[in-house]
Amino acid sequence: MTLRKSKPEILHALAERVRSLEQGHRADPGQHISSSCAALDRLLPQAAFRRSSLVEFLAAGRGSGASTLALILARQAAAEGGAVVVLDHDCSFYPPAAAALGIDLENLMVLRPTHARDHAWAFDQALRCTAVATAVCSPGKWSDATLRRLQLAAESGAAVGLLLRPEVARREPLWADVRLLVSPLPSDVRDRVSKVPGVGTQEGRRGSASAYEKRWLLRRRLRVELLRMRGGAAGGVVELELDETTGELHESLAPQTSHVHLASALAAAAPRRRSTGA
């Protein structure tokens, strides 16, 4: 037996050291949070979100679903206890929607700072508190120094800091662990009906397209792309479906390739889809 390590072993040990230096001093396996969807977890390093870190969600346009995804993650983070802190600087946060997603309003704290300079300070304080499970905020034009300070605050506490930013922030330097871009996907009836599982079985007996259409209509589609990551390879893409009645995330069963939509075909051929509201 030789005491000298082989080259691959040395390289592996060095890579581990570099990774641990890049990711900070913690490698505690008990501090991981799953997003409740295995497909999304697979995108991430160590297959889960990490506590005491920042996560950025970039929203591709308005009404994209980024905040919904962030709150689902917040729900998972607070499942084991701890408060959820939401910074609502423009008073547009709507708690009934958060409650419908599964967030316990007893543990929800909403902060409404009036001055911009208090915004970052309040987020910092929330991240440092060990009783907070997750803090959500939409940062404005914060400087690198502020973001670095927030990163250190997250590392000193036990909370996951969720930052909701517009898509233009993808060019900025990364101070979070993970940067995800969330884009909405249009729902396509024809494609979905043919690919719904169990078409020929129990569900099929109940009726033809209307039952499948209803099942599809209750799912919202999102596309999540891992833009950047600290100490890992980026670039994974996953398509998710959000079940609108239960608030659960599933991987979309559609193929990963992007759909080719013919706008004229949709406009002309697709019937007016209407369902009775809630």
Added chain:
Amino acid sequence: MCIWLPRWPLQRLAAARPELKDRAVLIYEAAPRGGLKVVDYSPKLAAAEENDECGVMNDERSLAISNSTTLGHEGKQNAVGSRQRAKGAGIGGCGSRELEIADSAHHSSFGVHRLHVIRPGMPLAEAVALAEWEREREESGSGGRGSGVGDEAARGARREASKKIGRHCRSSPLVSRLSSLPLQPLHLELDDPVADRLALEDLAQWCQRFSPSVGVESGERRESLLLDITGLGRLAGGEAALAAEVSKAFQARGLTAHIAIADTIGTAWAVTRFQVGVMEQGSGIRGQGSGSRGQGSGDETIVPPGQSLAAIRGLPVEALRLAPEAVTLLSELGIRAIGQVAALGRSTLASRFGPQVLERLDQATGVTQETIGARKLLPELELSWDFEYPTTRREPIELALEKLIARLARDLEEECKGAIQIECQFRSETSAPLAVEVGLFRPSAVVRHLMDLIRLRLERLRLVEPVSSVRVAIRATGTLEFQQQQLFASAQNCQSPRQLAALVDRLSSRLGREAVVRPWLLADAQPEQACQYTPLAGSASQRPRQRVRQTRDNKVRNTLGACDRPLRLWPQPVPLEVVAVAPDGPPVQFRFESREERILCTWGPERIETGWWRSRCVRRDYYRVETARGSRFWLFRRLQDGRWFLQGEFE
């Protein structure tokens, strides 16, 4: 001494919300069997304080009406300066079985009696319609009429209003006229008996400067304070002078109070509420000496010692604080006055009417003792520090504050109490004192924690003038909670409530109490009103669950799907240009932020029609739309005019 504050809920509201002084206010409550009922009404809140409520019963039927009335069952007269109480004569109530609350303030100089046919126990919708009709009538200048006509017109209006109010805000002549009224809308306030009681207890605490033994009357509707002034008359220079001093003090606070001094609680209570005017045999009730005639400011009455029964002989039986059933029974037998009750034998009273009537009579005449439930004098948790030389430097001020807080915290810890609200006042020679208030989430007596919070507030304070003295007062305290430490427990579990409390305190200190809030869901269909925020820090007695009907989270989840409501809701809906295929149909395309969005799918309409009891009724058809890109928005069409608005985004 009994101090009666007539229409206390309205007075408390006027004191707490001075901006409502010129508005018409209607207080309502939820009736036990559902629905909303009126508790009290005033066409002008400031005038409500001057209303003299000591009327005489003019209708025995009024007594059997709901227990929630305050004063509505007394016919009232115009009484500025004068103290006539006709027995229901003169006012439009003559001959009428209606129960009326008359307003005295405006037209007193014309000697015209104005009536409002809004009575406690009335359904809220009817009362709102009548109130608006009243104001419109006043505006159109027909308010100077005599009472009889007004009464009939009121009845007609009520019939008309009850026909119209039955559906949700259909467009009708009445509704469209209402919306065009230039006056400020009627202010509706939910009845808050807890807040009334707390305010009354605070007032009782304040009255301890007049007497060491102050209590609040017991009963469902508490509007009186009871003071024990045995032997105190001499200190003030006579009972009349004491009563005048009390009256002046209440007037200085902006409250209307009726004061009576008597031997027994029952007599004093009766005399404040049911003063004798033109009735039979009032025997020298008006006080000896000059001080008892209030000159238009609250009235003071002194009953000479030993003349309790004579004083109340002529008053109606309600003055004995009896249950409504007993009063009805007595009136059915034709017994209206206390003198008649006293004339019946004791055994008769006990056997026919139960023990309560006899007990109350004995209490009023002094045969049985009745005690005042006096509040304990709370120790003053207030210290001050004077500087030798006025200074604007922070260090000596903080040092002084620390010393004061340390002493107060020591006193608190001895009683196992912690501070919840602290007030620091900085006085200077020339300018007005600056006050800084710090509210805590949980009671704390830790000096370092309290000083941290005060320092955070001090950072924002600009001291313009040199400070000559500093005063620290602890306004509210609570019991300290002690948690047993576990030896091997993880650090996070046993520390987290305390950590969270400390976070809330820090955030509230710097951002302000109103910026650190917790949401509560309300059972309201209108999306903007479905949620209410309450501050987390502050006085422990102001915890929510009093006025908010909270729905549990799992209930919400069952009725609303995860994506039925948007995460981002604009407080003010944004008007949009929308293209819809059919006039009542779903939208096809809309323009937002100078971008055309084509709609692929719509879910809806979800019709929400609500809020007719507020000043504006809401009738909207909501649509969830998904655009060609996949973005989801929440739009609605306003049914009144067909305009489209963007309410929120499904972010």
